[in-house]
Amino acid sequence: MKVSLAAQIFSQRVASTMKGILRLAPDKLSNTAEGTAEFCLFMNNAFDSVNGTNINSNIELRCAVQSKSVHHDFWLEAIKTFESMKFLRSNGAQYVLPTVKNWIHSLKGLRYLWHTLNSKGFDFLSGKAECVLTKDPIKK
Structure with missing residues (x-):
């Protein structure tokens, strides 16, 4: 799909x-x-x-990740939500979809990537392929 x-x-x-x-x-x-x-x-x-690509957006979660952006709290809650998801097979057995596991890995990976890059002086993390990592051009 x-x-x-x-x-x-x-x-x-x-x-x-x-x-x-x-x-x-x-x-x-x-x-x-x-x-x-x-x-x-x-x-x-x-x-x-x-998928945030711009530094600013009218939609808070659709912008680049920054130190004080809402992404950090959302990702923590989203990881908990995904971890709580269970599905039932026709025989009643519970399982977790691979897609759900991948969302958890992706969000944990993005959190790690952000903290690592931010500690190295990066100010933004963008989902745009040609602009994945950026430093504030105004800061010197």
Whole structure:
């Protein structure tokens, strides 16, 4: 599956639409729709947090990582959330999807990468491929 398709489904727009339908016509969706909307919003935020390219953005998690950005707290909570996810096989056995394990590894890796680079004087970490590491051009 292409990541871009998953990102379109697990989006803020889908979550907001589901929540709006629940408010306006609660009988039109199942009682699990609110949880699904929350999951869509969580995944939207997870995608945003690893894809920030600009130093500033109207969406806090969609910007480059900086010392005081919200990424740090979000990543800690996201790791806990992913670690709590369990799925059931048809026989009732629990398992964890490889995708969930990979999100955990990726977020832990980004935290480590940020702390290492920041300790070496880097001010920003961008998700943009051609601009992965940047130093503030104004600082000398």
